[in-house]
Amino acid sequence: MENSMSRVRIPKQKRGQETKRQIIETGLKLFSEKGYYRTNSKDIAEAADVAIGSFYAYFRDKKMLFIEILQEHFELISACLNKINFEDVMKMDNGRELISAIVENVIKAHEISPEFHREIDIAKNSDPDVDRLVSEYEKKILQNTVKMLHQYKEKIRVKDIEAAAVIVNMAVEETVHIIKFTKPNVNEMQLKNELIDMISRYLFTI
Amino acid sequence: MENSMSRVRIPKQKRGQETKRQIIETGLKLFSEKGYYRTNSKDIAEAADVAIGSFYAYFRDKKMLFIEILQEHFELISACLNKINFEDVMKMDNGRELISAIVENVIKAHEISPEFHREIDIAKNSDPDVDRLVSEYEKKILQNTVKMLHQYKEKIRVKDIEAAAVIVNMAVEETVHIIKFTKPNVNEMQLKNELIDMISRYLFTI
Amino acid sequence: MENSMSRVRIPKQKRGQETKRQIIETGLKLFSEKGYYRTNSKDIAEAADVAIGSFYAYFRDKKMLFIEILQEHFELISACLNKINFEDVMKMDNGRELISAIVENVIKAHEISPEFHREIDIAKNSDPDVDRLVSEYEKKILQNTVKMLHQYKEKIRVKDIEAAAVIVNMAVEETVHIIKFTKPNVNEMQLKNELIDMISRYLFTI
Amino acid sequence: MENSMSRVRIPKQKRGQETKRQIIETGLKLFSEKGYYRTNSKDIAEAADVAIGSFYAYFRDKKMLFIEILQEHFELISACLNKINFEDVMKMDNGRELISAIVENVIKAHEISPEFHREIDIAKNSDPDVDRLVSEYEKKILQNTVKMLHQYKEKIRVKDIEAAAVIVNMAVEETVHIIKFTKPNVNEMQLKNELIDMISRYLFTI
DNA sequence: GATGAATGAGGTTTCATTCAT
DNA sequence: CATGAATGAAACCTCATTCAT
Incomplete structure (x- = not known):
């Protein structure tokens, strides 16, 4: 009850770091495959080839594991999104090329465990801590788009850049989602082409 | 699992029908509020002011309740979407007006428990039965859009109407989702305007 | 988390009352035999011939069972202690007889699960809720003694009746404890005689 | 369980002795504060600033630590109790003074971690090894009192000296207990005065 | 000697579901 | 038809203890 502080182990030795990594990796895998609620700590521990005690040594509970995976995931995605070379992009005088580059980039970003990405939405709704985290991240992503559109301002015909950013982001995100999960006849x-068309025509007078 | 003469009761008396209705209504409410996994049958029964025994008299299990709610939900949405008078719409020679009408209609459709709609995505992933159901429904919705775009064909500049339908539907759906759940600064x-702009410019040479 | 209120079942049917009784009775038995910490809910449920689910239907947790047993225990003891007929006792002009009657009475009271009584002390220390409850009860018992001594005041040579009550109560309690648990050579x-002697000589000039 | 060549380390170097001492000290502190069952080995090791491995190097298990502390505690108390100079005491011809001296001495003895003393009772019940140990110690203390009363025999009016010793010991012990833990209004x-009065009047015809 | 990561038995608790009344 | 008590599998989590470094 009045417990001796935070209880979670911070691995100092290499072995411990590996164990924690194992759990995170396995957690990501299982959450992605079966969803958060249908995955339990025992399953994760077993699949990670680790005792259940180790699970709870490194993570306060299942939720905390999820949150750590979430953070890591966001960092990876961010890193990937930031790889886009704005200097280069801004030099393109063809708007469609710009959009194409962006879309391509987002798709690449989503290649990092797209299944997990889907889980995020679920968790967001069931836990305020997760919600906060995700919202923050989303805000950051949005800011990025806003900034980009701003730099391209004179070529863009949309007035409300904020709103445009929201719409564009959403469209890209969801198309990726469809591509990854719904196997439409299309x-x-x-x-991808239609998406790029839509966004280009929306932003630029071509 | 699904033995032919399953124990579910089909209510014939008015009392039974009311009981079942109560459970469906309450289930919708709680699933929407707290999510499928965080809502338990006892809570539903209690909130519906019904004994837990009655719950299992009318529904094989929790999942079956969800599926029944799902079906009802789809019927409602479909009904709502179909209210749009295509004859009228087709007469509009302004493309933007058409899109506007469609968007407005979808928004209206989503006014029917938007929270529940969100749950659907989650459930889809965790259960093949639900997945099948949802996919069928989505296909129907898509067909609808395809049909509509077809009728407007000569005015549309997009070649691949199937793909366009997917994109358009997605964009509308997700914008509604954003409006209902993410409270952006926008x-x-x-x-809504930006959405309509985007789709119009995409489909028509204005 | 944000749970539907108090969760504990209040048995309305006879069956439920019997189940709850069973658990209480078995809990008392096991706590007495093996001590609070060495008794677990599963053991209690099993010994009570009841599913573990039933245990948690009627008691929030092990502690709550303990507290309910505690309260019941206090009520029984109180009832027993109150059976002493003060009218009669006060008529005794022999102080030793008075003390004897009181001691006899306390012993009788402790015949009600003396083992459990011992557990109380333990629990008192490990839980504030229990502590509060026990302290209240002890205060009541003390008041009783104080009252009694007051009524006998003119025959008593002790000035500080409060302190005397504390001392007397303690002596009686502990002697009973010794009799029940320590098997001395005596x-x-x-x-019992020595105790009565000690208290009589302390209170009265014989 | 207790295999001859048990794995416990007997510290020979100064460092080892210090480590063991640390653990004993910290164990005493934590057992006293939170009770045996609510104190776990990891907490002790941590608070003692020692690795959990060291804990189990010096003590077969948690119980063994408790027992070692117990023994040490008894030795300290005994040493303290024996400091009383019987020659001197016996010269007192005032019985009250004798009792006063004894009580004072016991109180001093209990100043040595009174909290731990309370834990002893608990442990006694839950473990036969502890029970044996404590009983032996109690017998020794009792013998001491018996011896003392014997030496004062001609001045004492009580016949059954054994029984008197039990009663007197109990009364002193428990009063100390009350003073240390229950904060009564008294x-x-x-x-203390009332206690001394009670015992004096009991033993001597004043 | 000292370290702390790893283990897993076993305790606590929840909840979908059954069934006697 | 309705009721709610009972069930127990399965989730969650703790902690005494071992062992490789």
Whole structure:
């Protein structure tokens, strides 16, 4: 009850770091495959080839594991999104090329465990801590888009750049989602093209 | 699992029908509020002011309740979406007006428990039965859009109508989702306008 | 988390009352035999011939069971202690007889699960809720003694009646404890006599 | 369980002795503060600033630590109790003075971690090894009192000296206990006086 | 000697579901 | 038809103890 502080182990030795890594990796895998609620700590520990005690040594509970995976995931995605070279992009005088680059980049970002990405939405709703985290991240992503559109301002015909950013982000995100999870009769290439068309025509007078 | 003569009761008397209705209504409410996994049958029964025994008299299990609610939900949405008078719409020679009408209609459709709609995505992933159901429904909705775009074909500049339908549907759906759940700094009107702009410019050479 | 209120079942049907009784009775038995910390809910449920689920239907947790048993125990003891007929006792002009009657009465009271009584002390220390409860009860018992001594005031040579009550109560309590648990070489009768002697000589000039 | 060549380390170097001492000290502190069952080995090791491995190097298990502390505690108390100079005491021809000296001495003895003393009773019940140990110690203390009363025999009016010793010991012990743990409305001085009065009047015809 | 990561038995608790009344 | 008590599998989590470094 009045417990001796935070109880979670911070691994100092290499062995401990590996164990924690194992659990995180396995957690990501299982959450992605079966969803948060249908995955339990025992399953994760077993699949990670680790005793259940170790699970609770490194993570206060299942939720905390999820949150750590979440943070890591966001960092990876951010890193990936930031790889885009704005200097280069801004030099493109063809708007469609810009959009294409962006879309391509987001798709690449989502290649990092797209299944997990889907879980995030679920968790967001069931836990305020997760919600806060995700919202923060989303805000950051949005800011990024806003900034980009701003730099391209004179070529863009949309007035409300904030709103445009929201719409564009959403469209890209969801198309990726469709490509990854819904297997529509429509093929990936086609879909991507239409998306790029839609956004380009929306932003630029071509 | 699904033995032919399953124990579910089909209510014939008015009392039974009311009991079942109560459970469905309450289930919808609680699933929407707290999510499928965080809502338990006892809570539903209690909130519906019904004995837990009655719950299991009318529904094989929790999942079956969800599925029944799902079906009802789809029927309601479909009914709502179909209210749009295509004859009228087709007469509009302004494309933007068409899109506007459609968007407005989808928003209206989503006014029917938007929270529950969100739950659907989650459930889809965790259960194949639900997945099948939802996919079928989504296909129907998509067909609808395809049909509509077809009728407007000569005015549309997009070649691949199937893909366009997917994109358009997605964009509308998700914007509604954003409006209902994410409270962005951008206001609803603005967002709706941008959406309509985007789709119009995408489909029509204005 | 934000749970539907108090969760504990209040048995309305006879069956439920019996189940709850069973658990209480078995809990008392096991706590007495093995001590609070060495008794677990599963053991209690099993010994009570009841599913573990039923245990948690009627008691929030092990502690709550303990507290309910505690309260019941106090009520029984109180009832027993109150059976002493003060009218009669006060008529005794022999002080030793008075003390004897009181001691006899306390012993009788402790015949009600003396083992459990011992557990109380333990629990008192490990839980503030229990502590509060026990302290209240002890205060009541003390008041009773104070009242009694007051009524006998003119025959008593002790000035500080409050302190005397504390001392007397303690002596009686502990002697009973010794008789029940420590098996000294000294026999019960002897011990009781010495106790009565000690208290009589303390209170009265014989 | 207790295999001959048990794995416990007997510290020979100064460092080892210090480590063991640390653990004993910290164990005493934590057992006293939170009770045996609510104190766990990891907490002790941590608070003692020692690795959990060291704990189990010096003590077979948690119980063994408790027992070692117990033994040490008894030795300290005994040493303290024996400091009383019987030659001197026996010269007192005032019985009250004798009792006063004894009580004072016991109180001093209990100043040595009174909290731990309370834990002893608990442990006694839950473990036969502890029970044996404590009983032996109690017997020794009792013998001491018996011896003392014997030496004062001609001045004492009680016949059964054994029984008297039990009663007297109990009364002193428990009063100390009350003084240390129950904070009654009655003050310490008062209580001590009443205790001395009670015992004196019991033993001597004053 | 000292360290702390790892273990897993066993305790606590929840909840979907059954069934006697 | 309705009721709610009972069930127990399975989730969650703790902690005494071992052992490789």
